[in-house]
Structure formats: C-alpha cells, structure tokens
Amino acid sequence: MKIYVGSLNPSKLTAVSEAFPEETVVEMDVDSKVSSQPFSDEETLEGAIHRARECAMASKADLGIGLEGGVMEIDDDLYLCNWGALVDQYENIYTAAGARIKLPEEVHEQMNKGLELGEVMEKYTQKNNVRKKEGAIGIFTNGQMNRDKMFQHIVTLLKGQWEYDQL
Ligand SMILES: O=P(O)(O)OP(=O)(O)OP(=O)(O)OC[C@H]1O[C@@H](n2cnc3c(O)ncnc32)[C@H](O)[C@@H]1O
Numbered sequence: 166m167k168i169y170v171g172s173l174n175p176s177k178l179t180a181v182s183e184a185f186p187e188e189t190v191v192e193m194d195v196d197s198k199v200s201s202q203p204f205s206d207e208e209t210l211e212g213a214i215h216r217a218r219e220c221a222m223a224s225k226a227d228l229g230i231g232l233e234g235g236v237m238e239i240d241d242d243l244y245l246c247n248w249g250a251l252v253d254q255y256e257n258i259y260t261a262a263g264a265r266i267k268l269p270e271e272v273h274e275q276m277n278k279g280l281e282l283g284e285v286m287e288k289y290t291q292k293n294n295v296r297k298k299e300g301a302i303g304i305f306t307n308g309q310m311n312r313d314k315m316f317q318h319i320v321t322l323l324k325g326q327w328e329y330d331q332l
C-alpha cells in the first residue's frame with residue numbers, strides 16, 4: 166500500500182512519512198478547490214477532503230490524504246485551524262482537526278486586507294518559507310510546536326480511525 170498526499174509542501178510530506186513510517190509516501194499536486202487561504206473550519210475541512218479524494222481517485226489500491234491549513238474567527242479573534250482527511254479504497258472518508266492557537270491582532274488585520282497567512286508570516290518574521298518550515302504555529306509557540314508535528318498529530322488521528330475500521 167502507498168500513501169498519496171495532496172501537497173508538495175515538505176512539512177505535510179514529512180508529517181505523513183512520520184505517521185506512516187512503514188509505507189511509501191507519494192506527493193501529488195492536487196487542487197484543494199477552496200480559496201488558497203481558507204477562512205473558516207468548514208472551508209479548511211472541505212479543502213482537506215478535496216485533496217484526499219483526488220489522491221484516492223488517482224490510485225485505487227492506495228490511501229489518499231489531504232491536509233489543509235486555514236484560519237477561523239471566534240468572536241473578534243482569529244485562530245489558526247488545520248484539518249486533515251483520509252480517503253480509502255472504498256471511498257470512506259475519515260477527518261481530523263489539529264491544534265488551534267489565537268493569532269496576534271496584527272496578523273488578523275493583515276489577513277482582513279486579503280493577505281495569506283504565509284505572506285503575513287514572512288513579513289512579520291523577516292524569514293522566508295515559514296509555511297514550509299516551522300509555520301505560524303512554530304513562531305508563536307517559540308518553537309515548542311511546529312507545522313510538521315502539528316500535521317503529524319492530525320495524520321495519526323486519521324490513521325487510527327482508519328485502522329479501527331479494519332479490525
Ligand atoms: O502547498 P500547499 O499544500 O497548498 O501548502 P500551503 O503551505 O499553501 O498550506 P495550505 O494551503 O494548507 O494553507 C493555506 C494558507 O495558509 C497559510 N498557512 C497555513 N498555516 C500556516 C502556518 O502554520 N504558517 C504559515 N502559513 C500558514 C499557507 O501559507 C496558505 O497561504
């Protein structure tokens with residue numbers, strides 16, 4: 166069995182490889198069919214499912230995984246949100262969400278102007294490719310967490326739910 170992942174982002178691929186150390190992980194450039202910056206739980210989840218479905222369709226004998234990063238508002242605050250989906254050979258869909266942290270008001274303001282989180286983080290930190298490395302979660306937790314580990318947690322939740330149904 167192979168695991169197809171709907172992204173070329175190294176932090177997502179590392180996360181899947183670490184959660185499925187015994188399997189071959191294959192990257193696939195797929196369309197999330199949502200905006201490049203999802204702005205709600207619903208839209209972020211939908212992006213993850215679209216990615217996973219497209220991967221699963223490409224190879225009928227294998228599993229497809231989609232991981233999507235987004236933000237969502239609660240009252241006046243903006244939170245980081247992340248969703249994952251796994252689609253199996255029988256088109257069963259498993260879903261799981263990751264950690265949430267509140268983003269600084271300055272980030273919220275920039276994003277309300279239409280910037281993507283990835284762009285805001287580069288401006289904010291003066292670092293390149295934050296989204297492919299530690300991510301916003303890494304920056305705002307002082308490196309106690311990072312994007313790989315956060316996605317790995319989501320993938321482990323997906324894998325476990327799928328395994329449970331195989332028993
Ligand atoms: O190549 P893909 O798989 O699309 O990877 P991505 O980094 O663009 O990630 P997402 O599409 O899942 O995330 C949607 C947007 O949110 C940004 N984003 C999400 N989480 C982030 C994080 O932790 N740090 C920096 N940017 C993040 C990302 O740059 C995108 O603009």
Ligand SMILES: [Mg+2]
Nearest residue numbers: 197201202234
């Ligand atoms: Mg993207």
